[in-house]
Amino acid sequence: MSLEDAFADGPAFIPYLAAGDPDYESSLKYVEALERGGADIIELGLPFSEPIAEGPTIQNAVVRSLEGGMTPTRFFEFVEDLDVSVPLVCMTYYNLIYRYGEESGPRPFVEKAAEVGIEGFVVPDLPAEEAGPLREACDEFGLDLVFIVAPTTRGERLDRMMEQVSGYVYVQARLGTTGAQSSVSDQTGSSLERLADYDVPKAVGFGISSGDHAERIVASGADGIIVGSALVDIVADGHENGDDAETVADRLETLARELKEGAVAGASQRPPHPERT
Amino acid sequence: MSADGKFGDYGGQYVPEALMPAIEELTDAYERYVLDNEDGFMDDFRARLRDFGGRPTPLQRADRLSERYDREVYLKREDLLHGGAHKLNNALGQVLLAKYMGKERIIAETGAGQHGTATAMACAHLDMPCEIYMGERDINRQRPNVFRMKLNGSEVNPVTVGRGTLKEAISETMRDWATNVEDTHYVIGSVVGPHPFPSMVRDFQSVISEEARTQAREKLGRLPDAVVACAGGGSNTMGAFAEFVDDEETALYAVEAGGSTLEVDEEAGVAPNSASLTTGSEGILHGARTRLLQDRDGQIMESHSVSSGLDYAGVGPELAYLVDTGRVTAVNVDDDEALTAFHRLSQMEGIIPALESAHAFGYLESVAGPDAPDSAEADALGEYVVVNVSGRGDKDLESAIEETYERDIDIAPNMDEFTGGL
Numbered sequence: 001m002s003l004e005d006a007f008a009d010g011p012a013f014i015p016y017l018a019a020g021d022p023d024y025e026s027s028l029k030y031v032e033a034l035e036r037g038g039a040d041i042i043e044l045g046l047p048f049s050e051p052i053a054e055g056p057t058i059q060n061a062v063v064r065s066l067e068g069g070m071t072p073t074r075f076f077e078f079v080e081d082l083d084v085s086v087p088l089v090c091m092t093y094y095n096l097i098y099r100y101g102e103e104s105g106p107r108p109f110v111e112k113a114a115e116v117g118i119e120g121f122v123v124p125d126l127p128a129e130e131a132g133p134l135r136e137a138c139d140e141f142g143l144d145l146v147f148i149v150a151p152t153t154r155g156e157r158l159d160r161m162m163e164q165v166s167g168y169v170y171v172q173a174r175l176g177t178t179g180a181q182s183s184v185s186d187q188t189g190s191s192l193e194r195l196a197d198y199d200v201p202k203a204v205g206f207g208i209s210s211g212d213h214a215e216r217i218v219a220s221g222a223d224g225i226i227v228g229s230a231l232v233d234i235v236a237d238g239h240e241n242g243d244d245a246e247t248v249a250d251r252l253e254t255l256a257r258e259l260k261e262g263a264v265a266g267a268s269q270r271p272p273h274p275e276r277t
Numbered sequence: 278m279s280a281d282g283k284f285g286d287y288g289g290q291y292v293p294e295a296l297m298p299a300i301e302e303l304t305d306a307y308e309r310y311v312l313d314n315e316d317g318f319m320d321d322f323r324a325r326l327r328d329f330g331g332r333p334t335p336l337q338r339a340d341r342l343s344e345r346y347d348r349e350v351y352l353k354r355e356d357l358l359h360g361g362a363h364k365l366n367n368a369l370g371q372v373l374l375a376k377y378m379g380k381e382r383i384i385a386e387t388g389a390g391q392h393g394t395a396t397a398m399a400c401a402h403l404d405m406p407c408e409i410y411m412g413e414r415d416i417n418r419q420r421p422n423v424f425r426m427k428l429n430g431s432e433v434n435p436v437t438v439g440r441g442t443l444k445e446a447i448s449e450t451m452r453d454w455a456t457n458v459e460d461t462h463y464v465i466g467s468v469v470g471p472h473p474f475p476s477m478v479r480d481f482q483s484v485i486s487e488e489a490r491t492q493a494r495e496k497l498g499r500l501p502d503a504v505v506a507c508a509g510g511g512s513n514t515m516g517a518f519a520e521f522v523d524d525e526e527t528a529l530y531a532v533e534a535g536g537s538t539l540e541v542d543e544e545a546g547v548a549p550n551s552a553s554l555t556t557g558s559e560g561i562l563h564g565a566r567t568r569l570l571q572d573r574d575g576q577i578m579e580s581h582s583v584s585s586g587l588d589y590a591g592v593g594p595e596l597a598y599l600v601d602t603g604r605v606t607a608v609n610v611d612d613d614e615a616l617t618a619f620h621r622l623s624q625m626e627g628i629i630p631a632l633e634s635a636h637a638f639g640y641l642e643s644v645a646g647p648d649a650p651d652s653a654e655a656d657a658l659g660e661y662v663v664v665n666v667s668g669r670g671d672k673d674l675e676s677a678i679e680e681t682y683e684r685d686i687d688i689a690p691n692m693d694e695f696t697g698g699l
Contacts, residue, residue, distance in 0.1 A: 067577070096574065098561055125292060
């Protein structure tokens, strides 16, 4: 199934976890629990040592995963070992994509990703200006390249990005780094309005932590929601308290279900034809 | 340099989308105010460098080193700039630019504390609120600079992630910028980061080579045969080289920190040096494509140097490019050689250099000193050498004494007399 197809039957719920957090075997169970909880697409983080777009929650997940021995090679094995059927998106920083394999540039990484069944990429430190070589490799192997639209993205920049995006756009709900918030940013509505005329699914992320948030975001026009830090918090707590992997997986599944149900409830409140400005 | 900030394949703008509009705004301001001197910005900047900073700094003949190395050795005395290092050239330029742009808040990272100190001074001088991110480990090894920043009214935010040094401080400052991008300017401390930073910081620092070039002609009636400068991120290096790049007769030497060894421990992810020009490979870090210390997967390694100001896993993209094209020669000096040079300059010239700057003198000794073999390298330095003294060593006294004590540097004074007082 392609990424865009995952939005066909109502709002898409897109959870994120760092692969290998806190260890390889537990992490496989955690990712599989997300699918049981209703995930439509799963974003899998391949940890990079300098995650400049992440808040403390995901920075710590990156540290745990790297200490657990995660590498790009292990990541591809991880994807092959995963027993999930929903599409997978790899979220990582450009240096790991650029450095992989014998030849310089993104092509070997994309080729390998396609081989293990990854459907697309989100690369937080790769703006549209520098994305040409990765876009080309994605086209060659039939993968999607998701771009992040920030609250500060406007005008020409937005057009340039929309020419290159495929799969969905990641609408960054507020300025700053990733991290769960107690309330939803009101920057989301205006971001969605700016994107209304572009024919690509819009998934909102940054700060969503509850079913209630998910409902409001989808009601305000989002086609999907992306949730990372709130789920990673569960992994971190479980790790700190020494809880067994099944218990942690159950908690992840429960929160995933709440988020998915929230999104579905939000969709029923949407006007059939959202106002366009 | 091309319009999109590329130096060959190096450079570029690899940053989160949220920062891109601010970077476009900064690029526009750089072109208007710095390159085109709009509203007399550059005149204002130069006047402040003179009156507040104390420029021009002297080009001084080092009499005893000239004798030792049997050639004319001249020192570009950036250690005499206000604050005790070349860092003010850039910090003052960027804070002033932020002011012209209408920004209301300044943030900066610092490793050794020299850039943080210079930024704090510039912010007090120009009445801008300022927050400095500094690794917790660096806060402990550079306490006098932490006090100076606070005395100038800046806040110092400790960074506890990772090893707590410059690399983590830069990442954390970028996160702050991504959060507060609308009213905040990030004063990056070296010729690193996304375009336009590498070019802009070079332009603010190029006053060093502009003066040195004129002064060299006045003193000896010709250009030097070589300019030698230490290189971490590369801001004093590019500052000392920029105006000489087109003078093919002047050789340019960038002296990196060889640390304890050039060998790399891939397993532990540690490079016990900061020699990214010598031992690094191409990759993308902190907004630019450049040469980096990284493992085979592309994870950034922990670097090391006795000098915390050189302790960084990357290097400015333009400097990497100039090394690739052969215009700049990258060499390196290890911790022991740098410490020895620190003591030699202190004893022979009455100048206690920053440990960073001591690396440049370590190179001179290694190719032209009494124990150096006759070599093509010594000949290549030529008859007339300018060494950039990028900063003074006051900030390093504690760590220099401690490191000397541990290493048994033979020309050093008896360290037992010092350690009792620490």
